[in-house]
Amino acid sequence: MSQTSDPIISQPALPDESEAKKFTLSENITALVQIKNDNIARLAQGKINITSALVEQKWHNRHQIYPFRVKEEIYGAVLSEIIANHPGLKNQILGRLEAVYQQLRNEEAQTLSRTRALLENNYKTPHL
Amino acid sequence: MLPNNLVPAILPIPPREEDALTEGEITLSTDINDDFSLLEKTILNANDYAGQAKNSLLEENNRHLKDQLFCAVKIEAITTVLNELIEQEKVCPADLQMLIEDKELQISQHSQQIWINQLTQEKTWPLFYSLEN
Numbered sequence: 001m002s003q004t005s006d007p008i009i010s011q012p013a014l015p016d017e018s019e020a021k022k023f024t025l026s027e028n029i030t031a032l033v034q035i036k037n038d039n040i041a042r043l044a045q046g047k048i049n050i051t052s053a054l055v056e057q058k059w060h061n062r063h064q065i066y067p068f069r070v071k072e073e074i075y076g077a078v079l080s081e082i083i084a085n086h087p088g089l090k091n092q093i094l095g096r097l098e099a100v101y102q103q104l105r106n107e108e109a110q111t112l113s114r115t116r117a118l119l120e121n122n123y124k125t126p127h128l
Numbered sequence: 129m130l131p132n133n134l135v136p137a138i139l140p141i142p143p144r145e146e147d148a149l150t151e152g153e154i155t156l157s158t159d160i161n162d163d164f165s166l167l168e169k170t171i172l173n174a175n176d177y178a179g180q181a182k183n184s185l186l187e188e189n190n191r192h193l194k195d196q197l198f199c200a201v202k203i204e205a206i207t208t209v210l211n212e213l214i215e216q217e218k219v220c221p222a223d224l225q226m227l228i229e230d231k232e233l234q235i236s237q238h239s240q241q242i243w244i245n246q247l248t249q250e251k252t253w254p255l256f257y258s259l260e261n
Binding site: 029039040053062065070071074077094095097108119 | 129130133134135160163164167170171172173183184185186188189192193195196197199200201202203204205206207208209210211212213218219224227228231232234235236239242243246247253254255256257258259
């Protein structure tokens with residue numbers, strides 16, 4: 001587990017997973033703050049027409065999130081159907097779903113990896 | 129940055145064994161909430177800078193990022209659980225494949241509703257499934 005799966009090149013000073021996460025987090029925060037500052041420089045200095053830029057931005061954002069929404073709806077509908085077909089598994093499935101969600105949420109709070117990938121436009125949703 | 133829970137009012141009758149676990153989760157998520165609020169302050173756009181009026185563009189981008197992140201994490205969580213069901217042989221891969229194709233077809237026929245709801249935000253997401261009773 002520790003030998004094969006580490007993507008970071010020879011890491012002598014990272015004794016455990018939590019150190020590795022801290023390292024990732026600080027790298028990601030640096031990148032995200034840079035993105036934020038670029039955005040502010042671009043958007044908040046009163047040089048652009050906010051109203052028309054907002055319309056454009058909203059349009060862009062809707063296009064960007066649409067495939068996520070569709071995929072979520074499909075996979076969610078699949079899971080709901082499985083629950084409907086196996087009522088005995090309902091609590092187990094929902095319990096597991098919540099536990100996995102908590103795990104992912106926790107991981108995101110510790111690394112911000114998805115946040116960064118989303119803002120850098122290279123996040124890929126998993127595929128079944 | 130991410131909502132506290134995915135499944136609303138989970139497990140109405142919690143089995144005794146899980147009590148400890150649930151308590152652990154509550155403590156944990158309180159910490160995460162602190163982490164997230166600190167991180168949000170660091171990486172998200174503030175609503176105003178040095179007395180400038182609120183910038184609706186920056187607000188829009190914050191909102192969009194949070195929506196996208198929540199959607200992404202939901203897809204990851206559902207995918208993980210479905211893969212586990214296959215591994216545990218509770219669902220057979222062929223059935224799952226059929227179900228996916230079925231839902232893809234069904235939802236693609238109504239995909240307009242997803243687009244329209246993005247414009248109006250009239251209904252709360254999601255539109256085609258529910259984790260409540």
